[in-house]
Amino acid sequence: MSIEFLLTTLIVVASPGTGVLYTLSAGLSRGARASIIAAFGCTLGIIPHMAAAITGLAAVLHTSAVAFETLKYLGVAYLLYMAWNTLKEKGGLSVDENVAPRSAGKVITSGILINILNPKLSIFFFAFLPQFVSTTEPNAFSKMLELSGVFMLVTFVVFAGYGIFAASIRSHVVS
Numbered sequence: 001m002s003i004e005f006l007l008t009t010l011i012v013v014a015s016p017g018t019g020v021l022y023t024l025s026a027g028l029s030r031g032a033r034a035s036i037i038a039a040f041g042c043t044l045g046i047i048p049h050m051a052a053a054i055t056g057l058a059a060v061l062h063t064s065a066v067a068f069e070t071l072k073y074l075g076v077a078y079l080l081y082m083a084w085n086t087l088k089e090k091g092g093l094s095v096d097e098n099v100a101p102r103s104a105g106k107v108i109t110s111g112i113l114i115n116i117l118n119p120k121l122s123i124f125f126f127a128f129l130p131q132f133v134s135t136t137e138p139n140a141f142s143k144m145l146e147l148s149g150v151f152m153l154v155t156f157v158v159f160a161g162y163g164i165f166a167a168s169i170r171s172h173v174v175s
Contacts, residue, residue: 043155
């Protein structure tokens, strides 16, 4: 594993996206425990991207224009859905102290769904990750698993950090 991979992974993970926003939201609205659960859910949402890259779906997408276009339009639909929900929001950020509790299962499921549809992850796993595995690598499958595992670990640690920070300032933000 190279320092380039680690630095790029850290940059990709730390740049705010839908998973970071979800984890921050969980920390602000429900506290540290909820933010860690949200970070775990977002981390689990990486698994389908990892599996697709490792099993060669990336190669299929490179050779099949129809499959690639379908995936691309699903990504566009997701981004439009996120934009629509953002536009529907009225007013500024409001965090209610008496927010209804959500089960850990629902928080995890939401985190998984958020990252399954995350185009940033698709790009990372389909275009970027394979560059760190040599075509002459005798254990390419193991190497992809190792790099994916590191990516998932960094994701969990960074997202949990964001969430715990949000939970720590919760008392200053809650209205």
